[in-house]
Amino acid sequence: MRRPLALLLLVVLCVLAAGCGGSEDGGSAGGTTAAASCEKADLNLVSDGQLTVGTDNPAYPPWFGGDEKAPWKISDPRSGKGFESAVAYAVAEKLGFMKGEVKWIRVPFNTSFAPGPKKFDFDINQISFKPVRAKAVDFSDSYYDVNQALVVVNGTPVANAKSIAALKPYKFGAQLGTTSYDFINDNIKPSKQPAVFDSNDAAVQALKNKQIDGLVVDLPTAFFVTAAQVENSKILGQFPSLTQEHFGMVFTKGNSLVSCVNNALAELKADGTLQDIQDQWLSKAAGAPVLK
């Protein structure tokens, strides 16, 4: 009885050893190296003949505009209005897609960097480039250089602060996944731990409830918050950026489409279209005082 059993165990151990040794041969999945051609027919797309663009729902101004239309809330990315919508359509046009050939899908922020094949060609959702993030996905070049700003409610003690040092004793909030949270910890270094919210709406509610003294968001969003979401609020100021932060579109790692989109962005910058779009939708962004 013992010998067949010992043999069985030996076989099993060999199989186990083979299994442990075999984990490296999966190789890299997905598209590889640069595509030579950026012709519309040669592009690496999720769905041929169509550019699938992802963003989150609700779609907030000034990044998106137009009237709310199901299934999108607050604004409609399909309208072409709003900074990111305009940029997406401008890039699509350079790639050879007409407005009707662009399809928008809802991609919650947390799923935009999930492993595995993506359902979109690129995701445009105020996502800041960070080197550590670039290990998981590919980013396009910058389509907007961003500064952080602080929104406060008028009449509260924090509204009188005139410098970054004066902000230390207060409690701040930021939205999850934004570099705003890093900014609070690295640059303001407040004495109270900041709060982080899953959504813009929760953060705004906390500001109204005085559960946080100030909300740190990127400057264009700050204009929307003060104009439309929180009554009697103001932008205390914008912060000088130590390492210039920029937004990039998110692609599947290794997707050859990135280089084509970068070419398109370079053309848009060269002929001034990108600056025109920025002036049209983000023109007020220059107006807030800089806090030091």
Place this chain on the structure above:
Amino acid sequence: MSGGEGRRGVAIALASTVVFFTVLAIAITHAPGWPEVRRTFFDWGQFKDSMPEIADAFLLNVKMFCIAEGFILVFALVLAVIRSLPGPVFFPMRVLGIAYADFFRGVPTILVIALLGFGAPALQLEGVPLSTTFWGIVSLVLVYTAYVSEVYRAGIESVHPSQDAAARSLGLTHLQSLRKVVLPQAVRRVIPPLLNDFIGLQKDTALVGFLGAIEAFKASQIDAAATFNYTPFLCAAVLFVALTIPLARFTDWLVARDRRRRQAAGVR
């Protein structure tokens, strides 16, 4: 069963287990997406980087469930006793008890947290605390009191009615009978489900992150979004499991000890 057959049974069980897990390991590690999944979910460098902050945030979860559990055990017992009060004069209290239990078991916990955590401070009344930890604990207490009261009720009803009848016939009032005869037996019987609910409570403290408090799950979400890597979630999971296993073994030990005592009591 002879010794030989017993050894053979153990050996077959061992071999079968090894084969099963080997086959599973091979199937997973040879899947085409495995390298990416491994880098995204099981990145050791990221695990080490995120663990200190998440462990620190985990202290908030521990604080919340320890405080909440104290209140839950007491309030739920009160609620269970109220629902067991006999006689028509206590009818309104029983109805209120039933309505409370039904409502708070029906509404999802996250909604209670959102409604109280954002709604109560929004009233801007004097003296209403703004703290998210406070409202998180209050919401968890409200919801879990409803669940745990049902557990106590089950325990009370599992004690044979002859116990209560005997106590009453000795002249004890309903409440005295409860306190001295029924509850000591009932509570001992429901220790495993009580600890089960406690373990559930530990996980539900993660929902308080919705209000902005940085607890373990929210901390892992922050790290995950910052690095586009999901390994921080694994850090949080490891911490929760590390807490649950000793508790579960402790429950088993308590129940075994209680059984030994009850069975030994017959031998004097």
